[in-house]
Amino acid sequence: MHLHPRNSDWPADRVAEARDVIADVAHHSDHLIRLACNVLVTHGDTAAERKDARVLLVVIDARRPVQRAQRDDNERAAR
Numbered sequence: 001m002h003l004h005p006r007n008s009d010w011p012a013d014r015v016a017e018a019r020d021v022i023a024d025v026a027h028h029s030d031h032l033i034r035l036a037c038n039v040l041v042t043h044g045d046t047a048a049e050r051k052d053a054r055v056l057l058v059v060i061d062a063r064r065p066v067q068r069a070q071r072d073d074n075e076r077a078a079r
Helices: 010-023 030-043 047-062 064-078
Strands: none
Touching: 010 030, 030 047, 047 064
């Protein structure tokens, strides 16, 4: 395990990376988006940013069954 010094820029760097992922959400995996949202829910600067990240988590989780159904349909069509 790697420990970060107390005066580290680590949290600010992770928040910046999370914001970059969210800003380009169409080009990132759901897993990475979920991680970015979790960072912003915990470390976001404003209540609005934290709320938006929680809402995006709900959206990402809600579309999971649709993606699973599409994969199942594709697998059936391939047989």
